[in-house]
Amino acid sequence: xxxxxxxxxxxxxxxxxxxxxxxxxxxxxxxxxxxxxxxxxxxxxxxxxxxxxxxxxxxxxxxxxxx
Amino acid sequence: xxxxxxxxxxxxxxxxxxxxxxxxxxxxxxxxxxxxxxxxxxxxxxxxxxxxxxxxxxxxxxxxxxx
DNA sequence: TCTTTTTGTCAATTATATTTTACTTTTTGT
DNA sequence: ACAAAAAGTAAAATATAATTGACAAAAAGA
Numbered sequence: 001x002x003x004x005x006x007x008x009x010x011x012x013x014x015x016x017x018x019x020x021x022x023x024x025x026x027x028x029x030x031x032x033x034x035x036x037x038x039x040x041x042x043x044x045x046x047x048x049x050x051x052x053x054x055x056x057x058x059x060x061x062x063x064x065x066x067x
Numbered sequence: 068x069x070x071x072x073x074x075x076x077x078x079x080x081x082x083x084x085x086x087x088x089x090x091x092x093x094x095x096x097x098x099x100x101x102x103x104x105x106x107x108x109x110x111x112x113x114x115x116x117x118x119x120x121x122x123x124x125x126x127x128x129x130x131x132x133x134x
Numbered sequence: 135t136c137t138t139t140t141t142g143t144c145a146a147t148t149a150t151a152t153t154t155t156a157c158t159t160t161t162t163g164t
Numbered sequence: 165a166c167a168a169a170a171a172g173t174a175a176a177a178t179a180t181a182a183t184t185g186a187c188a189a190a191a192a193g194a
Binding site: 094095097098101107108109110113 | 180181182183184
């Protein structure tokens with residue numbers, strides 16, 4: 001899986017650290033780090049939580065072509 | 068979690084059974100049934116696969132308000 | 135009605151997302 | 165350069181997504 005740079009950028013735009021965002025959605029900092037790095041695929045529920053905090057859509061942050 | 072009726076409708080529109088869709092995205096029939104029933108949250112990767120097969124977006128099929 | 139297909143459901147197992155603790159590396163600010 | 169904060173990483177444990185096999189209920193077609 002590829003690094004999620006759109007997520008990283010959206011987070012930076014809100015001036016949040018990985019730890020900030022993790023706390024806001026109720027997961028650990030390591031989980032956010034792994035998602036941003038593209039190390040594993042989160043559940044749709046967690047994706048929705050991230051989108052709500054960052055004010056983005058699922059398609060904005062979590063769509064990928066190809067796969 | 069709520070039943071995913073949008074998914075059910077999109078599948079019907081393509082004239083696919085749960086088993087058809089499950090095979091197309093590489094999971095079991097029971098998994099598709101559980102997702103449609105809202106029994107557990109699939110991974111984002113599986114959601115993307117479903118969207119590709121049904122020709123819909125993540126926001127179309129997997130966004131939920133509130134939660 | 136009869137038959138077949140589709141859907142619903144359950145228990146037990148496997149695969150993997152997520153946690154916890156802890157440490158290293160990189161970045162940021164002074 | 166120095167200190168502090170943020171990000172990267174890893175192993176072991178836990179929670180839960182997904183599988184497998186099997187059977188019952190409901191829907192569809194003849």
